[in-house]
Amino acid sequence: MDYSIRTIRADEWERTREIRLAALQDPVAHLAFLDTYEAAVERPDAFWQERAEGASESGGGSVRQFVAEAPDGSWAGTITLLVERPSDEVRFGEAAKVEQTHIVGVYVRPGARGSGVIDALFRAGVEWSWTLSEPPVARVRLYVHEENARAAAFYRRFGFVATGERVPVPGSETAQELEYELLRPAAG
Template identity: 50%
Template sequence: MQHVIRPVRADEWEKVKDLRIASLHDPAAPIAFLDTAELAVARPDSFWQERTAGVASGRAVRQFVAEGPDGVWNGSLAVLVEERGTTDFLDREIETTQGHVVAVFVREGQRGTGVAEELFRAGLEWAWSLEGPRLERVRLYVHERNERAQALYRRVGFRDSGVRVPLESDPSAKEMEFVIPRP
């Protein structure tokens, strides 16, 4: 199936919400996302409207979707921009302006078809196109037990940086930082 890979538009908040909830029902969700389907479902429409408006334009974040010919969204990812001198989600200072890939999801029936690779291509192309200041690298975090996701990230050019972060929900488990430098 041929997909159109594109940024979301601000008026598509219902589809953003539906795809996010679908991703949180995936069997891998407990080790792939820092969110739950229950929390997502409980959020008001205003949350999804604001979130979608925020990821549809500007420099701070962009969300990309894989839209099938039938209009169904079969995958998504977002790239956040972390500016040098700010702090990240772990309250650590960002030492270099970088991108941070989050919320990677492809519907089960579309996995292994190249959809994820195309989403990454679009997200990285957008990240590398930013100026003032340019992003020096893009990173993401992946659960140490999520081998399927690790394999995908390696295929698209990410490498394990060696940084490990304990999960807040289970300090015995670790998230691995993967990075890709600016080409």
């Protein structure tokens, strides 16, 4: 794999916006994201600047966005993790019962799929999660639309397990998101 995995920098807000807009134009975006291209493209520059700052290494630690960067500097994929603590306000799904991170915003450009980019992004995100120690993160979770079989298959291959928890998809009367988790390995 010829990609380096790294955290975004605060000044990369335009690139952060570009990859998000590309993700929202993907044919399965309606299954993968709780956002639309039409809504995202209308957001002002200040929104994207704040988003990049908050998800960068200098952003304070409750959000981290990783990218897979090709040798030419282009971004092939991205993953974002949100730190969730039992005392936090609920963002999506059930309230955190333990210290955890929540994976969102997973996207790999079509030309980079099958190259190992998604595995590398997930390794970086999970490894970062396990470095959080005040207090330590007990699990990494994510939600996947019940019809997004491709994503669910990858999550299981990576080691995530369905918890049995389901939440309704906002704006739908019938669709559900399924929760998957990866527990912190036992020390030993």
